[in-house]
Amino acid sequence: MKRRHLLVGALVALAAASAPSCKLDPLDDDGKQPQPPLVIPDDPDCDPLVPDVCGMPFPSSKWLAKDASTKTGYRLSFGPTTLPANDKGVHMDPAPYARLDGFGVGTPASVFLKDLDGANLPDETRIADSLAADSPVAMFAEKNGALQRIPCFAELDGAAKVDEERSLIVRPAVLLEEGTRYVVALRALKTKSGAPVPSSDAFIALRDKRAAGTPVEDRVERFEEIFTMLDAAGIARKDLVLAWDWVTASSATLHGPLLHMRDEAFAELGTASPKITVDKIEMFDEVASPDIAYEVSGTIDVPDYTTPSTVGAKAAWILNWDGDGPSALPQQTGTYKAGFLARVPRSALPPSGGGLATPHGVMLHGHGLNGTSGQIRSEVFDHLANTEHVVVVGCDMIGMANEDVGGIIELLADMSDFPVLGDRLHQGVLDHAFLVRAMKLGFDKVPEIAATGVVIDPTSLYYNGISQGGIFGATHMAMSLDIVRGHLGVPGNNYSTLLQRSNDFSPFFTLMAIFYPDHRDQQVLLGAIQSLWDRTDPVSYYRHISKDLFPGTPSHAVLLAQAKGDYQVSPLTNEIAARSDVGVALMPSYGRDVALVTPSTYPHTGSGLVSYDFGNPWPPPGNTPPMDGLNDDPHGKPRKEANHNAQMFHFYRTGEIIDVCGGDACTPE
Numbered sequence: 001m002k003r004r005h006l007l008v009g010a011l012v013a014l015a016a017a018s019a020p021s022c023k024l025d026p027l028d029d030d031g032k033q034p035q036p037p038l039v040i041p042d043d044p045d046c047d048p049l050v051p052d053v054c055g056m057p058f059p060s061s062k063w064l065a066k067d068a069s070t071k072t073g074y075r076l077s078f079g080p081t082t083l084p085a086n087d088k089g090v091h092m093d094p095a096p097y098a099r100l101d102g103f104g105v106g107t108p109a110s111v112f113l114k115d116l117d118g119a120n121l122p123d124e125t126r127i128a129d130s131l132a133a134d135s136p137v138a139m140f141a142e143k144n145g146a147l148q149r150i151p152c153f154a155e156l157d158g159a160a161k162v163d164e165e166r167s168l169i170v171r172p173a174v175l176l177e178e179g180t181r182y183v184v185a186l187r188a189l190k191t192k193s194g195a196p197v198p199s200s201d202a203f204i205a206l207r208d209k210r211a212a213g214t215p216v217e218d219r220v221e222r223f224e225e226i227f228t229m230l231d232a233a234g235i236a237r238k239d240l241v242l243a244w245d246w247v248t249a250s251s252a253t254l255h256g257p258l259l260h261m262r263d264e265a266f267a268e269l270g271t272a273s274p275k276i277t278v279d280k281i282e283m284f285d286e287v288a289s290p291d292i293a294y295e296v297s298g299t300i301d302v303p304d305y306t307t308p309s310t311v312g313a314k315a316a317w318i319l320n321w322d323g324d325g326p327s328a329l330p331q332q333t334g335t336y337k338a339g340f341l342a343r344v345p346r347s348a349l350p351p352s353g354g355g356l357a358t359p360h361g362v363m364l365h366g367h368g369l370n371g372t373s374g375q376i377r378s379e380v381f382d383h384l385a386n387t388e389h390v391v392v393v394g395c396d397m398i399g400m401a402n403e404d405v406g407g408i409i410e411l412l413a414d415m416s417d418f419p420v421l422g423d424r425l426h427q428g429v430l431d432h433a434f435l436v437r438a439m440k441l442g443f444d445k446v447p448e449i450a451a452t453g454v455v456i457d458p459t460s461l462y463y464n465g466i467s468q469g470g471i472f473g474a475t476h477m478a479m480s481l482d483i484v485r486g487h488l489g490v491p492g493n494n495y496s497t498l499l500q501r502s503n504d505f506s507p508f509f510t511l512m513a514i515f516y517p518d519h520r521d522q523q524v525l526l527g528a529i530q531s532l533w534d535r536t537d538p539v540s541y542y543r544h545i546s547k548d549l550f551p552g553t554p555s556h557a558v559l560l561a562q563a564k565g566d567y568q569v570s571p572l573t574n575e576i577a578a579r580s581d582v583g584v585a586l587m588p589s590y591g592r593d594v595a596l597v598t599p600s601t602y603p604h605t606g607s608g609l610v611s612y613d614f615g616n617p618w619p620p621p622g623n624t625p626p627m628d629g630l631n632d633d634p635h636g637k638p639r640k641e642a643n644h645n646a647q648m649f650h651f652y653r654t655g656e657i658i659d660v661c662g663g664d665a666c667t668p669e
Contacts, residue, residue, distance in 0.1 A: 038204060038205055038210060038214065040205060040216060044079055045079030045082045046079075047060055047202075048201075048215060049200055049203050049244060051201075052114070052520075053112045053167075056110060056112055056520070057109065057184075057244045058528070059103035063078050063082065065077035067326065069326070071179055071252045072102045072250050074101055075101050075325065076098060076100045076101070076102065076103070077094075077098060082094060083415075083524065084518075086414055086415075087514070087516070087517070090414055092414075095324065097528070097532070098326075099253065099323075099326055099328050100253045100326060101252070102178075102179065102247040104248070104254065104530050104532070105176040105178060105254070106494040106495070106496055106534050106540065107527045107530045108170065108496055108527055108530075109139075109170040109184050109246075110167045110168065110169050110170070110523040112166075112167050113189065113242075115163065116190075116191065117189075117191055118154075120189075121153075121154040121155065122136075122152070123154065124153045124155070124173075124621045127152070127173045127595040128151070128596055131151055136186065136187055136189055137170055137186060139182065139184050141176075141180055141181070142183065146232065147183060147229045149233065151172070152171060153171055153173055155168075155621070155622055156169075157169060158624040159509070159522075160520075165519040167519065169623065170184055171497060172576075173596075174576060175539060175543060175577060176248055178540070179250040183230065183243065184245075185242075185243040186241045187240050187241055188241075189241050199242060202215070203241075203242050203243075206223040207238075226243055249531070255479075255540065255544070257535060258430070258479065259550055260330065261305050261427075261430050262430060263552070264303070265302070265303040266437070268303065269437065272442075273440075273441035273443075274300045274435075274438040274442065276300055277299045277301075278297075278298040278446055279299065280296070280297045280298070281295070286346070291346060291382040291383050292343050292385065293452075295343050295344070296341070296344065296449065297340075298342075299338060300338055300435055301336075302336060303430070304332065304336040305320055306318060306330075307319070307320040309419075311407045311417040314407045315407075317427070318420055319427075320332070339396065340373060340395040340435055340438075341373045342392070343377070343391065343392045344385075344391050344454055345382070345386035345390075346386055347389055348391060349454070356453075356455070358389060360390055360391050360457060360460075361389060361456075361461060361462060362439045362443075362460070363390040363392050363464050364432065364435065364436055364462070364464070364476075365392055365394040365465065366394070366432070366464070366468070366476070367401075367466070367468065368469060369467055369468045370400055370402055370408070371402060372402045373394035373395050380639055380640055384645060384649075390462065391439070391456065393435060393439055396428070396431075397428040397431075398424055399422070399427065399536075400428070400472075404421065407421070408421060408508075409511065415516070418532060422529070422532040425535075426535065428472075429472070429476060429479070433479070433480060436461060436482045441458065462483060462485060462487070463477060464487045467569060470488040470490050470560075471492055471538060473487075473488045474491065474541050475536055475538045475541045477541075478538075478553075479544075479550060484556050485558070485559075485651060485655060486556065486557075486559070487558070487559045487648045487652070488558050488559065488560045489639055490562055490563050490566055490568070491560050492571075493573045494576075495533055496529075497570070497623075498569060498570055498573060500526075500623040501570040501625055502568050502570065503567045503625040505625075512525075542582045542584065545607060546582075547583050557605075557651075558584075559608060559651045559657060560607070560608070560609040561610050561612065561638050562610070562611050562612070562638075563616075563634035563637060564618060565616025565634055567625065568633065570619060571611065577609070578609050579596055584607045584609055585604055585606065586598075586599045588600070588602060588659070589611075589661065591611050602657065603656045603659070604656065605657075608657045610666065612666040612667075613666055614637050615632075616632065643661060643666070
C-alpha cells in the first residue's frame with residue numbers, strides 16, 4: 001500500500017502562528033488565514049506533481065540522481081515501480097536506463113491534466129504561436145544560467161479512446177541538444193467547462209512556498225531555480241499551472257556505445273578489407289534481365305558485440321555491456337558472419353570485344369520497415385545500377401529486420417525487453433559500415449568476382465535508404481567513415497513522434513493496448529524507450545552529420561526526399577530537422593510554409609529537404625495516422641520518378657541539390 005502524507009490544516013495554522021517569519025508558511029491572499037491543507041502522495045517511486053500517473057510528468061528531474069562521474073553530473077534512476085506495469089502487474093525494468101546520464105533528446109514531454117481543453121494549445125499547425133508572450137505552453141533550454149525560448153507544439157493524445165486517459169504531449173519543434181537542461185511551463189489552461197485547470201497539491205506546495213515538511217521539500221532548491229529563471233523569461237510564478245525540468249543525456253552515453261564499436265572494430269581492421277565469403281553467384285539471362293548481369297549472395301566477417309538473450313519464446317540478442325552505469329560500453333564476443341546481397345549490372349562487365357571494365361561505384365541500400373537485404377531486387381534499382389554505373393548492395397538492419405519481427409511482437413507484452421531491439425540496432429549499423437568497407441577494398445578482389453572482370457571505384461560510394469532505411473540512413477551517414485553523401489528516401493526521425501502517426505504501426509499499438517491498456521501508460525512507455533532508442537535513432541544523429549562532427553569522422557551531406565501526405569512516415573519530423581540549426585536546408589517549392597524556416601535557393605550545396613507532391617493532402621495534425629485515401633499512399637512513389645533519380649545522382653556526384661521539377665513543387669503526373 002502506498003503511503004500518503006497529509007498536512008493537517010490545524011497543525012499548519014499552529015506552525016504559522018509560532019513562526020511568522022518562515023517564508024514557507026501557507027497564507028491566503030490577505031496573509032491572515034491559513035490555506036486549505038495539501039494532500040501530497042508520498043511514494044518515492046512516483047512523482048506527486050501528477051498524482052494520477054506515477055511516471056508523469058515525463059521526463060523529469062525527479063529521476064535524475066547526482067553522479068559526479070558523468071558528463072551531465074547525473075544518471076537516470078527510476079524506482080522499481082516508476083515505469084508502467086503490464087496486465088500481469090510486471091513493471092518495466094529500470095536497469096537499462098541507469099546507463100544513461102540523462103533523458104534522450106527525442107523524448108517528448110507528457111503530462112496528464114484532468115478534463116483539459118486543448119482548444120488554445122499551439123499545435124503543429126501553429127508552432128510560431130508557441131513563442132508568443134502569452135502562449136499557454138512554453139518550452140525553454142537553459143544556456144549559461146538563463147532560459148532561451150525554443151519553439152514547440154502541444155497536442156492532446158488523439159489515440160486515447162476516452163478523455164480520462166488523454167495526456168497532454170509537448171514536443172519540441174527543433175532537435176534538442178545533448179547534455180542540456182530543458183523546462184516546460186504551462187499556464188492559462190482551461191477545462192472543458194471553461195474553468196481554470198487546477199494545479200496539483202505537490203506543485204502548489206513548491207510554487208506557493210508551502211513545501212516545508214512535505215514529500216517535495218527536497219525539491220525546493222531546484223524549483224526555486226526554475227521559478228527564478230521563468231520569471232526572468234517573462235513567465236510569472238503565480239501564473240503557473242505546472243512547470244518542471246529535465247536534462248538530456250550527453251553524447252558520451254547516447255553515442256559512445258556505437259562509436260566505441262565502430263572505432264574499435266575499424267582499428268582492428270586497419271587498412272584491410274573485412275573478410276568476404278561468396279556463397280552463391282547467380283547469373284542472369286540478358287533477355288530476362290537486361291540490366292543485371294549477376295547477383296552475389298554471401299557474408300562478411302564483422303566483430304560481434306551482442307550476446308544471446310530471449311524475449312518471450314523467441315531467441316534475441318542484446319549488447320554485451322561491460323557494466324551497468326553510464327560509463328558502460330559494449331564488448332566484443334567474437335566475430336560473426338553478416339549476410340549481404342549485391343547486384344552487379346551489365347555495364348560493370350568488360351566490353352565483349354575485349355578491354356578493361358569501366359570502374360563502378362557502390363550504392364549501399366537501406367531497406368524498409370522490418371525488411372531484408374532482398375529489397376535491392378527492384379527494377380528501379382537494377383536500371384539505375386546499369387545506367388549510373390553502380391553496384392547495388394545491401395544487408396539486413398538487424399534489430400529492425402524481418403528476422404526480428406517475432407521478437408518485436410513478443411516484447412510488446414513486457415516492454416522491459418525493449419533492449420533486444422534498441423541494443424541490436426547498434427550491431428545492424430556496424431554491419432552496414434563494414435559492408436561498405438568490404439565493397440570498397442575487397443569485393444572486386446574476391447576470386448569469384450575478379451574472374452568476371454568487375455572493378456570497383458573506391459571514390460564513388462553512396463548511401464540510398466528508403467522508409468526505415470531513409471530513417472536510419474541519417475544515423476549511418478553521421479558515423480560513416482567511407483560514405484560522405486547519402487540519399488534519405490521518404491525519411492523521418494524520432495520514433496516516439498513517428499509511430500502513432502504511421503499506418504504501419506497501428507497493428508503494433510493494437511497489441512500493446514492488450515498488455516498496457518491505459519493510454520497514459522503508453523505515453524510514458526514511448527517516452528521511456530525513446531531514451532534507449534536515441535542511441536541509434538537519427539533524432540540524436542542529425543546534429544553530427546555536418547555540424548558537430550564525431551571525432552575522426554568526415555563531414556557528410558544528405559538529401560532528404562519525402563512524399564507529401566506520406567501515410568507511413570510523417571513529413572513533420574523532417575520539418576523539425578530543417579528548423580534546427582544542424583545544416584539541413586528547406587528547399588524551394590516545398591508545398592507549404594514551414595514555420596520559422598526560410599527556404600534556401602537552388603542550386604544548394606550541402607544537406608537539404610525536398611518534397612515530392614503526388615496530389616495527396618498533408619496529413620492532419622495530431623498523433624494519429626491519416627486514414628483517408630490509403631490506396632493512394634505516395635510513400636513508394638518518389639524513387640520511381642526519373643527526375644527524383646536524376647536529382648539524387650547529381651547530388652551524389654557533386655554534393656549539389658538542383659531543381660529537377662521546374663519550380664512546381666515536384667508534382668509528377
